[in-house]
Amino acid sequence: MTDEPIKDHQFDNGGDEAEITDAAKRSLPIKSRKHSTMASITNYVRYMAHKLEYSLTLSLKKHTREKLSDRELFGVVMKNLFYGRISYLHSDKGKEMAPTMGTNESTLLVRKLPVVDTRYIFVGDAVVFKDPNETNKYIVRRLAALEGSEMVSSDEKDEPFVLEKDQCWVVAENQEMKSKEAYDSRTFGPISMADIVGRAIYCLRTAVDHGPVSNSEFAMDEDSPILAVELDVDELAKGHKAS
Template sequence: MVSLSTWFRYIAHKLEYSVSLTWKSYQRGQITDREMGDAVWKNLFQGKLTYLHWNKGEEMAPTIGPQGGTLLVRKLPAADPTLIGFWVGDGRKIRFWHDTWYADSNLASLSPELYMIVSQKNANVNEYVELIDGRVHWNATLVRYLLPGNLEGKGSPEGGFLHIDGFIGNDSYNKQPREKWRVFVGDVVVVKDPQKSDDYLVRRLAAIEGYEMVSKDEKDEPFILDKDECWVLADNENLKPKEAKDSRTFGPVPMTDIVGRVLYCLRTAVDHGPVQNSHFSMKKDSPVLEVELDVDEMAKNHKA
């Protein structure tokens, strides 16, 4: 049975996903600012955060069996640096947010600065500005569903939660939401096939923008991945580069071509389990996996 605290975290992830979809629709001019609130709630209560995907081939063995596997994939509205929050009112308050703190530890001791902001509820962003590498950084917060005593860690984990997110701008009057990655190096991702636009590949994310790529072949010049580029590799080290069909063959891939992260793999009815992703992603995905994983449903859709 799923605990109440897990449901809280799951709903928080659904809210984040809903906000992302709504923000994309707003940017495309598909909805107005007055329609954004309704769109957020509509997206929140419709559908799931995951879908099933069949993958065949030996490129990802042993993560995925050489005979193929049914995968549970978490949807990613955008894997590139994406706005996960936006400003409302006069720009001093944040309406949507990202990271989650649960009332199972003493926040006042854990993070005095954060506790100071949280306790004020409607803190002015300009009061918490820090200059780093010539750019202004700050945090905005909003507290909801907190029971008395939760801020001091006296309440139960089910009592409430706090969402926070950092924002970056050139100055305190030019605030823009911070860009944040939704996937991380080490994640097994579903990416559009660069050679077949209507097909998808499952590969492991090996590098992102800013990484220097050095070949074992001394004839190849090192290079640095450009902005919004990534490098994906097959897990099967026994395959030659051409057989692996990864970035060693087709080069860097746009981050925008990543559409999902693989959470779970069913190879056979008796051989299945979670996929090893980056530590950060596995921690984030745990409530989604706990709520939406249905092994029986995956077995019914298995093609082997």
């Protein structure tokens, strides 16, 4: 079982009066983050494109709900763009995802996704989603199949079935665990893509054992500028100690 995200630099969903916190100031591009100076210009441009897309998506959802004026909408977009982050820290406990993640506890950098559908998540990705049985908890599993896939069990007693629209199948990685112990789609069934909140892109198992999470090739390419700009191993280590 895993805890909720331990630190999330939230984007602003509100009006112009939203306070700029110290955490938000730390998320300012390049100059305010020491590791960002290592990012290439190309990575930074790609990063800002991802950030703009996320900011626009978030702001338009807010506009749809509350009918913001053009000025209010512009203000929310700008705050999201310059004072928000598109990643957060998440504490993962348990051994289901070993060896990708630790057998006791790992601290993950998770990328927020503007929209959760087949344009943004792919088979092979390590996704963070709401626990089907405890919706205030979040767990990490490997995405094994998407909507439209036929699922065939190794047990002949089980009937094959096809994943419905917006459904996906997630599995644990620990080969030493039996399927009934692993707590994944083999026990709780398919999950809704709407329950996915992000993709794990970096994992700190210990202070000396950490690195990028292996995801689908396309996802790793898409996430590389976010790692280049927002990854702060010291921040991960502090979060790991505090969790």
